[in-house]
Structures are given as C-alpha cells and as structure tokens.
Amino acid sequence: DQQVKQNSPSLSVQEGRISILNCDYTNSMFDYFLWYKKYPAEGPTFLISISSIKDKNEDGRFTVFLNKSAKHLSLHIVPSQPGDSAVYFCAAINQGGKLIFGQGTELSVKP
Amino acid sequence: ETGVTQSPTHLIKTRGQQVTLRCSSQSGHNTVSWYQQALGQGPQFIFQYYREEENGRGNFPPRFSGLQFPNYSSELNVNALELDDSALYLCASSFRGQGNYGYTFGSGTRLTVV
Numbered sequence: 001d002q003q004v005k006q007n008s009p010s011l012s013v014q015e016g017r018i019s020i021l022n023c024d025y026t027n028s029m030f031d032y033f034l035w036y037k038k039y040p041a042e043g044p045t046f047l048i049s050i051s052s053i054k055d056k057n058e059d060g061r062f063t064v065f066l067n068k069s070a071k072h073l074s075l076h077i078v079p080s081q082p083g084d085s086a087v088y089f090c091a092a093i094n095q096g097g098k099l100i101f102g103q104g105t106e107l108s109v110k111p
Numbered sequence: 112e113t114g115v116t117q118s119p120t121h122l123i124k125t126r127g128q129q130v131t132l133r134c135s136s137q138s139g140h141n142t143v144s145w146y147q148q149a150l151g152q153g154p155q156f157i158f159q160y161y162r163e164e165e166n167g168r169g170n171f172p173p174r175f176s177g178l179q180f181p182n183y184s185s186e187l188n189v190n191a192l193e194l195d196d197s198a199l200y201l202c203a204s205s206f207r208g209q210g211n212y213g214y215t216f217g218s219g220t221r222l223t224v225v
Contacts, residue, residue, distance in 0.1 A: 006153075098156050
C-alpha cells in the first residue's frame with residue numbers, strides 16, 4: 001500500500017534548466033508535505049515543505065506546488081545546478097504525525 | 112547544536128543472528144523514529160519512540176524492537192535476521208509538539224545480512 005508515489009525513478013536535466021519532480025498521494029487526510037534531498041552515504045536532508053492549506057511555497061530556487069484535488073505535488077528547481085544532483089524524496093505527514101515517503105527520484109544535472 | 116549520529120556505519124551479520132543499532136538524537140529533540148530503506152526504495156517507517164515508549168509502528172514484525180533512553184538516544188534491535196533485512200537503517204529525531212515537523216536524519220547504518 002504505497003500511499004506516496006514517485007513514478008519517475010530518474011530525471012536528467014541540463015544545467016540552468018528547470019527540474020520538475022512529481023509526487024502523487026492517495027490519502028486525502030495528509031495535511032503536510034515535505035521534500036527531502038539525499039546524497040549517497042548521507043541521511044535525507046529537509047528541503048522544503050507545504051501545508052495543505054496552501055498551493056505554493058517558494059524558497060530561493062525551490063518551489064513546491066500542491067494540487068489537492070488531484071492529490072499531486074511537484075518540486076520545481078530553477079535554475080538547476082550540478083550540485084542539485086541527488087535523490088529527492090517526497091514525504092507526507094500521516095494522522096499519527098509520522099513521515100511517509102515516496103520511492104524517490106534520482107536527479108542528474110549535467111553541466 | 113549536534114546532529115543525529117548513528118553507529119555503526121556499516122555492519123555485516125549472518126542470517127539468524129541478532130543486531131543492535133544505535134542512535135543519538137539531536138540536542139533539544141525528544142522523539143526518535145526509525146526507518147528502513149531498501150535498495151531503490153524510499154525509507155519505510157519502522158516505529159517511533161517518545162518518552163521512552165513506542166509511539167506508533169509501521170508494518171514490521173515483532174522481531175524488530177526498540178528502546179529509548181532518558182537522554183532520548185535510542186536503539187533498534189532486530190532478532191533472527193533474514194536476508195531481506197539487508198538495508199540502510201535511518202534514525203530521525205524531532206521535537207514532539209513542534210508544528211513544523213522538523214525531522215533531522217542521521218547518515219544511517221548499512222546492514223548486510225549474508
């Protein structure tokens with residue numbers, strides 16, 4: 001029962017262009033969503049979050065969009081940089097306050 | 112402020128053995144959660160500890176157990192290891208009651224069961 005899904009295992013983007021990472025969820029009770037970035041041999045690090053009462057949250061080059069009716073969120077990175085190459089996880093907070101993760105998308109930004 | 116530290120970083124065990132993984136929470140945090148990340152998958156919630164008691168559990172069998180100590184550090188114990196237990200085990204600490212769900216993750220313990 002995968003409640004948070006990232007259907008693209010990998011994404012390759014040219015430096016300077018936009019990266020768009022997508023995430024779908026099934027539980028309409030989720031009210032808080034987060035994106036984490038993970039480098040090899042390191043734990044996930046928090047990137048950006050959004051509450052279900054909003055449809056957009058922006059932090060520098062990173063913007064998260066939430067479409068509640070479609071149960072879909074996306075992370076936009078503009079402009080993409082080689083240092084952004086990592087695995088990105090979408091996560092939701094369930095009713096018990098626990099993080100539920102998607103499978104991850106490996107982003108590769110090429111110079 | 113110190114982050115979350117996990118030990119050991121790598122471990123190789125034989126099927127049927129028992130293993131204990133350790134986690135020191137970030138200063139000021141009182142809750143510890145454990146996750147299992149299999150290769151190519153996202154982290155899966157194992158359980159969470161708050162005030163030294165289990166506070167929520169994912170879909171893991173009873174041979175996965177844990178402890179939280181008065182200093183908020185935690186242990187994850189796995190008995191009767193199986194080959195499928197091979198994974199990266201992540202510990203995350205947080206402060207319960209904080210509205211921004213500030214989870215801080217450690218770098219993980221890579222467990223290989225042979």
